[in-house]
Amino acid sequence: MTVPDELAGQRIDNFLQARLKGVPRSRVYRILRKGEVRVNKGRVKAEYRLQAGDLVRVPPIRVSEEPPPAVAGEQLRRTLEEAILYDKGGLLVVNKPAGLAVHGGSGVRLGLIEALRQMYPESPFLELVHRLDRDTSGAILVARKRAVLLHVQSTLRAGKMAKSYLALATGKWPRAQKLVEAPLRKNTLKSGERMVVVDGEGKPSTTRFQVEERFSGATLMRAEPVTGRTHQIRVHAQFVGCPLAGDAKYTPDAVNASFREVGLKRLFLHSAAVGCTLPDGTRVHVEAPLPSELVAVLDRLR
Structure with a gap:
């Protein structure tokens, strides 16, 4: 296999694991250690980082048979x-x-x-x-x-990537509540369902909230997560007392039922804009329009 430009810098062990599906990690490291994998005809260690154009030779190796992958229709x-x-x-x-x-x-x-x-x-x-x-x-x-x-x-890890969401919070969002700082911890229930809870021993988590529009019984919010925890916006909204409309995990069924009456059939949470900088310094800012089914819900609320 010839290494393309896009994979330059990847470690040889990770490169092999991505291509030898079903082969145990121990087996991958064994063939590397024994010199059965050659890069440009020479032996390499597991931490070797590939260069564009490297020629990688892999010995015949049995892989486990997996069901054929699902095909996108x-x-x-x-x-x-x-x-x-x-x-x-x-x-x-x-x-x-x-x-x-x-x-x-x-x-x-x-x-x-x-x-x-x-x-x-x-x-x-x-x-x-x-x-x-x-x-x-x-x-x-x-x-x-x-x-x-x-x-x-x-x-993203440095908190310099811009992410902005539109969310429909149930109830009347408190005017003074523009920043939520509440530590979050993952919790797996006996049923196997994964929930996230506010817990003093959890990971520090911060979300900025801004009111976009108020309705009777709901508030359209713009949410900007400073940290990137699982279910962060959803749990922080619940923590404030205004869980998101249509949220099957964190919003009471009776509350969700009232929003189904205005046509909401899903969680009202939408990643509306993202922004970042590419390695060459190019600044990227992209906005994603609100889906028509969510626009229709807002129209009915108005």
């Missing part, structure tokens, strides 16, 4: 083609539809990233920069180059 492909908001400089921004997981696993055979890899077979590198909950719609970043992935993720 024509309707999903068309939906995602229309959802591409930005495609330059090794970065994709996709307006993810609600209900689509970002990746397969835990009962999900096909997620956004698997579908995109099928749509872009010529791209040897496609990785999620960050994640969105399955029920959340909106802008999500996908890297088409390893250098872009590492650069943008470093800005």
Whole structure:
């Protein structure tokens, strides 16, 4: 295998594990240690970082048989083609539809990233920069180059990546509540369902909130997560006493039922805008329009 430019800098052990599906990690390290893997005809250690154009020779190795991967149907492909908001400089921004997981696993055979890899077979590198909950719609970043992935993720960890969400909070949001700082901890119930709770021993978590529009019994909010914890906006809204409309995990069923009467059939949380800087200094700012079904709910509330 010849290493493409997009994979330059990746460790050889990670490169092999991505291509030898079902092969135990111990086996991958054994063939490296015994010198059965050659790069440019020479032995390398597991920590060797590949260069563009390197020729990697892998010995014959048995891989476990897995069921064939799920194939993205024509309707999903068309939906995602229309959802591409930005495609330059090794970065994709996709307006993810609600209900689509970002990746397969835990009962999900096909997620956004698997579908995109099928749509872009010529791209040897496609990785999620960050994640969105399955029920959340909106802008999500996908890297088409390893250098872009590492650069943008470093800005994300430093809190320099702009992310803005539109959320419909139930009830009357307190005017003075513009910043929520409440530590969050993941909690798995006996049923196996993963919940997140505010807990003094959890990870520090901060979200900025701004009122966009008030309705009878609801408030449209703009939420900007400073940290990036699982379910952060949803749990912080619940903590304030105004859980999000349509949230099956954190909002009482009776409250959600009242919003179903105005046509809300999903979680009202949308990644409305993302912004970052590419390795060459290019500044990227992309906005994702609110889905029509959420626009219709706001119209009915008005």
